[in-house]
Amino acid sequence: MAKEFNQELIEDDRGAPENKGVDFQASHPVVRTNPVTGWKSLFGAAHQIDAGWIDGVTKRESDIIKAYFLQLIAENHDLQVRFRWGKNDLAIWDNRSVFHTATNDYTGKRQGNRVVSLGEKPYFDPRSTSRRQALGLA
Numbered sequence: 001m002a003k004e005f006n007q008e009l010i011e012d013d014r015g016a017p018e019n020k021g022v023d024f025q026a027s028h029p030v031v032r033t034n035p036v037t038g039w040k041s042l043f044g045a046a047h048q049i050d051a052g053w054i055d056g057v058t059k060r061e062s063d064i065i066k067a068y069f070l071q072l073i074a075e076n077h078d079l080q081v082r083f084r085w086g087k088n089d090l091a092i093w094d095n096r097s098v099f100h101t102a103t104n105d106y107t108g109k110r111q112g113n114r115v116v117s118l119g120e121k122p123y124f125d126p127r128s129t130s131r132r133q134a135l136g137l138a
Helices: 059-074
Strands: 031-033 040-042
Touching: 040 059
Parallel strands: none
Antiparallel strands: 031 040
16 A cells, blocks of 8 residues: 555654554454543544454444444534634544544645644453443433
């Protein structure tokens, strides 16, 4: 894929010791635990899982689950926040529980500075609770 786009892959460390080399093999739990809140959430990642698969199911089942997550997370306007950028604006979100994407509904040049922290490897703790459970709403 890199050659197709005339790009050279970086083989050295890219932020974390395990993020090294050109063999990208990531596995993320579909339900993950936030290490700060202890809450479990869906790790759908919307369009970012298009090239991936759901472990433990057939390809067809994986495609169906991914399509459902995409519809549930990325196409559900009840779960969206629209942020209209202004000069000197700052937006902060937690990638462990938020999917973000740019919406091409602007004119002119789009420019910004992004700072990304090094996150932990996604995991699922079976003792974790949902946000609703933790707040006594379930």
